[in-house]
Amino acid sequence: MTATTKDSIINERNFRPQRLEEFIGQKDLKRTLRLMLDASKTRGALLEHVVFFGAPGLGKTTLAGIIASEQGTRLHELSAPSIARPGDLAQVLIALQKGDVFFLDEIHALKRESSELLYSAMEDFKVSIKTETGDRPLTLAVYPFTLVGATTDFGILPDAMRSRFGHSFYLKLYTLDELTGVILRAADTLGYMMDDEALAGIAVRSRGTPRTALRLFRRCVDAATNANTDLIDASLVENTMPLLGLDKLGLEDADRKYLATLAITYKGGPVGPRSIAANAGIDLATVEQVIEPVLLTSGLIARTPRGRRITRAGYEHVKTFLAAPPAINWRKVENTDVETGDELNR
Ligand SMILES: Nc1ncnc2c1ncn2[C@@H]1O[C@H](COP(=O)(O)OP(=O)(O)O)[C@@H](O)[C@H]1O
Ligand SMILES: [Mg+2]
Structure with missing residues (x-):
């Protein structure tokens, strides 16, 4: 293989599988999606609107592409933060052809007015837009399409939005x-x-x-x-x-900073993520969505009713990068797992 062929296929897009069966992992998700795709095909109908939620890089965009190629239709991509006015969204919806897949990324960031417009497009395949003259809004038909939403933050999707999807898929971390x-x-x-x-x-x-x-x-x-x-x-x-910047366990600077803060400032915990974030100088979203899932799955920290605490494995790792690791009172730290009580967890 020559250097040029390698260069031309090394970017991310080209590693994206086209078929559901080539998509690795997420077994339950694939089974449900296969069921829905096959049934809609048999009926000669479109796949219902679906939404994927999960952390960045788990395959949401890839799955939207797979849905389009499985159905043999076109994929239109738009990211909600790029939609300034409902008119921007209307323009894209009107341009869709019959059966197209409309992929709306970061759907939680869609503004209220645009959401209203999207609802009527999802349900009745109609959009209403205000005209220049300010008269009655103009209602236009759009072709039936499948909306594929994606979000890292399912919790903040309004109920009105959630209930309009035929199914919501949750993407897990990979083994x-x-x-x-x-x-x-x-x-x-x-x-x-x-x-x-x-x-x-x-x-x-x-x-x-x-x-x-x-x-x-x-x-x-x-x-x-x-x-x-x-x-x-x-x-x-x-x-x-x-x-x-990756150590043996694949931790980055921010992960090590979190562990060091938990060990030194909070003597191993338990303590709420908010305090750790503030003290480590890392924003809370990064702590909760990027750092903690990794430290929890690798067993370096544990969740307790009173917040996070370091585990013995976590402490062993701290010793690999701190010259003078603090002494930990394990009786106190590990005794916190069973207590219930205050709201430090959130
Ligand atoms: N299950 C999977 N099997 C194979 N490749 C995957 C899988 N999930 C993600 N990828 C690859 O990882 C990269 C990121 O996926 P992407 O769909 O962009 O994630 P997201 O949209 O959730 O941020 C892409 O290159 C994609 O091909
Ligand atoms: Mg994406």
Whole structure:
């Protein structure tokens, strides 16, 4: 394989599977989506509107593309924050052709007026727009389409919006096996060989997220390119990861800052995420959506009724990067798991 073919297919878009069966993991989601796709096909009807929610990089955009290609229709992408006025949204809806998939990303950020317009398009395939003269609004028909919404924040979707979807799909973090599958698929596509240890070395640092797995893989491809080899082995991976600021467990600076704050300032906890965020100088959304899910799944912190606490594994990890790790009173820290009470958890 020549360097140019490798270059031309190395960007993210080209790792996107086109068929539902090529999409790795999310077994329950795939089963339900397959059921809906097959049934609508048999009926000769369109797939009902659906919404995907889950952290960034878990495959929401990819699934929207898969729905379009499974149905043999076109995909239109729009991100809600880019819609300033309802008129912007109306324009896109009017331009849709019969059966198109309209992918609306970050749907939680849609403004109220635009949401109203979207509801009537979803339900009656009609949009009403104000005219220049300020007379009665003009009502136009739009072709039947399938709305695919995506959001990282399902909790803040208004009920009116939620109830208009035929199904809401929740995307989970991926297991190490599934991440290995994602990396292997990309390696095969690009013509690289990898050993099991190298695959595991990337998977374990991927935060349960295919996008991260692929990004780390691409940096290993960079290293392989520079070393003029088609083999990505464990030593190449282990030499590349520190250059990206990733330690053995795949933690980044912000994760280590969180752990250090929990260990030093709060003596291991328990303490609410809000306090940790404020003290570590990290915003609360990043703490709750990016850092804590990883630390919880890797067993470095635990959730208690009174907030987060460090685990023994977490403390062992702190010792690897703090020169003078604080002493922890484990009796006190671990004794907090069963108590109920105040609202520190939120
Ligand atoms: N289940 C999966 N199987 C294979 N590749 C995946 C899977 N989920 C995500 N990816 C890949 O990860 C990257 C990020 O996915 P994307 O759909 O953009 O995530 P999101 O829209 O949720 O942020 C893409 O390159 C995509 O191909
Ligand atoms: Mg996306």
